[in-house]
Amino acid sequence: MALVIRDADVITMDDHTGVTPVRRTIRIEGAVVDLVAADPADVPIAQGDTVVGGRDRLVCPGFVNAHTHSWEYLAKGRYDNLPLELWMLYAYPILGARPLPPDLVRLRSALFAVESLKSGTTTLVDDVLETPGQDLRQLDAVFDAYDEVGVRANISGHIINRPFVDTLPYVADWLPADVVAQVRAVPVPTTEDYLAFSTEAFARYAGRGDGRLRYMVAPSGPQRCTDDLLAAATELAVRHGAECHVHVLETKTQAVTGREFYGTTLVEHMRRIGALSPNTTLAHGVWTTDDDIAALAEAGTCVSHNPVSNLKLGSGIAPWRRYHDAGVPIGLGSDGCSSSDTPRLHDVIKAAALLHKVTDADHESWPTVAEVLGAATRGGARTAQLHHDVGTIEAGKQADLLVYDLTTLAFAPRNRAELQLVYSENGGSLRQVVVAGQVVVDEGRVTTVDEDSLLAELRERLPGVQAEQDRVEARNAVFHETFDRMHRTTAAEDVGVHRWSGTPAAR
Template sequence: MTGTDHLITGATVLTMDPVTGAAPVTRSIRIRGGEITAVEPTLTAEPGEDVIDGRDRLVVPGYVNAHTHSWEALFRARLDNLPLEHWMLLSYPVLGLAPLSPDLIRLRSALVAIESLRNGVTTLVDDVLEIPGQTEEQLAAVFETYRDIGIRANISGHVMDRPFVAHFPFLADALDPAERRALDALTVCDTGDYLAYAQAAAARYRDYADGRLRFMVGPSAPQRCSPELMVGLDELARRHDLEFHIHVLETRTQAVTGEEFYGKTMVEYLHSLGVLGEHVTIAHGIWLTDSDIEVLADTGASVSHNPISNLKLGSGIAPWRKLRDAGVNLGLGTDGMSSSDTARMSEVVKAAALLHKVTGPDYRRWPTAAEVLTAGTLGGARSARLGATVGSIEVGKRADLVIYDMTALAFTPRNAPELHLVYSENGSSIDTVMVDGRVVMTADRLTTIDERAVLDELQARGPELRRWQDHLETLNRSLLPAFDRQYRQVMSRAVPVDRFSGHGDCWLN
């Protein structure tokens, strides 16, 4: 199956389209040139088609990982029991870090793509942060790796242009003079230079890999970026129809930061700058107020919900039901492989389905399997500006499909396929993964890359990488006492918890 013309016959299908959604139906699917050209109860094979027997098979749109960071692949399983701000200091070290080589970035990106495809993820939204800044060669390494392995992706140059100390409300007073001097000496991105870089990247990667890979803009967060940078990137995104991907209200610290810096919430601040719209994806959105949710709904912005990362970092619980009731588009993301330690979206889908069952006693408002599957497919596609391209099985869309073997353990005994997929399946039942009509995994083997060679090289470089990480961690752990002092000050601030949707609803608190 090397071509892009296929016929899948008589399969159980979750189309995720507006008519059948996650309700299983029996369908045959014709794919020509990577595009879905027919979805019917029965279809007859035509000359030149690779025929895939759909008996005992479940066909679904590939998952869209609406928020991840490939940088963190090298920091998997190093850190535990730290809140976000402390954790970032060690997983994105600011002291002593030299730029990574394109060669290491290729290995890192390949690792993320391998684990993603093996778990039924066909699209990544990769918010790529390089420290101290991203070069054209580093960005090209990500694009080239994803091109060769065959995955679909939005790829950013994650950027900050405010000095590090200015990202936090109380850090300046918590640092000793030597620490302050070291942090003030860090290189800060020049706003104009970065806007020119982003414009060039948007043009360079406009139709890269036949349109499968696109550049997106990634201003890190409101408190880490100047208004000039955010407005400039918003204009660029609107001009080129790119995703504008930004972290907003992930932690209580960030909720306090909004009040301290702007006298309003972060969402209100972004809205005042005019940078919210349908092209915007807000990562996390935990500490949202009810009025914030109204603004997001009115502007058409999406939220990427990242439940496993939020749980590991103790960040809080996003207001799933309030966001859905308001009409806000929701995607699902793994976040990076240091804050969640995996790129497997099946775990995120299950976590999203389970987590919100403890946020209120009214079981009629708990997430349904159909809702979380929609968020993991079509919702993520919409947040990535790919809603007309992928996310559902419909005529005219690209064939990004995953085929599950329903004779496998996770589907035995066979009951409701959509419930098996949400609660039982972990990637072990995947038979075939297809991106743009090209089979990129079949019979438990990736067809586009020597997976064993990638893993062997990373394992061989393990001692070198751990020495490098240990050194960086030692340097940056020296700042943790100052972060603790700031953390205690944040936690001492009176925050009316019931003002924040995801927390006022938590009946177990």
């Protein structure tokens, strides 16, 4: 039994019609788009097929959220006006965190996936960073939740294998010796531990969710992992055709870190140790130099651009046009629910379209709607190593698509639908969301799980969750003053590139 969407306005994002809406009829057989035709008469209808009228409907590929962290779901709306290094003290505490039980991981992941689907994200690149560490039962819970909800995802095992105070400049010298000793006493996994964990995960999750769910490796960053781990994780990802997801040069502090730790940029360091590959995606890449960008282009390495998170944490503005000009594939990410407070990709799409208009006086270099929607779909698919499966609406690809109602206020008056999708729409006109041929959102409701009971369970557990967050935040406040000083110091240094304006006053 096929699903047929008849005579809709379709943004295919393919090489022929791209971002321009064209009238098409789409036939979906099982999980796959089987036919896309201009004339509905060319589409065979068999008995038992479901035919959906496409009148007043806009269809586009599902969005790929190219960088996010489901872990942060429970910290949504908890912090403001903290730069990354200070915010992380609370969102990803260094000391005193206790492992989240798998049933809470499952609840958190399910709610995160539901909110993502309902706002048009069909693929999540979920870099699952559990604190204080991650075990396979917790990872199972994420796979189980996403399997049930019906989203597509790359799901990571995230690894930091250096003591946290040794991943930042200056702080180990400035903190009281006993605090440094406490942090260094926290055991960190070895490279062998992580390779064994990842090898097991690749085998364990192969084919999960009919192939929708894939394991990816995620060494946290070139200043947070040892060189041998970074190189080995890259190799492992390439061997499995999987994504290797790494945070790189999100903040100016990290640009200073490269110079202090390696005497070069973090990207150049990664190139030297063999940690750049076509399977590698850098999350953020805000403070890259022109030479870094050339190295990424040469290696075929991708970037996930996360403008809303970069604004919220004051991290800076990534060099969007330079990446494009160099041919570096770009996806768009919301980042976690604490550094952007929503997984809604519509916000990210609009921010990406707007932000770079104030960084370049030449209006001909501003992001186009084709580029921005391209990054949210096929670009993101490329960064996730899923470009053969998703990102465009074409025969032979997975049927991941969004159906918008064009009779809503957001599309009135109906002018250029692709511009209105970027600048006017926020997801409120979404009527259906399809993943792998399954209608997972229908008329605003998720069809696969009971959203109300998930929310009820969250309300019930929330007092315990928040008491734990309060306790751990109080424990980590001991780092605040030193990290604040470190942030102000690095902010005032010259790293050769400028990705924000102004510097904070030193204290």
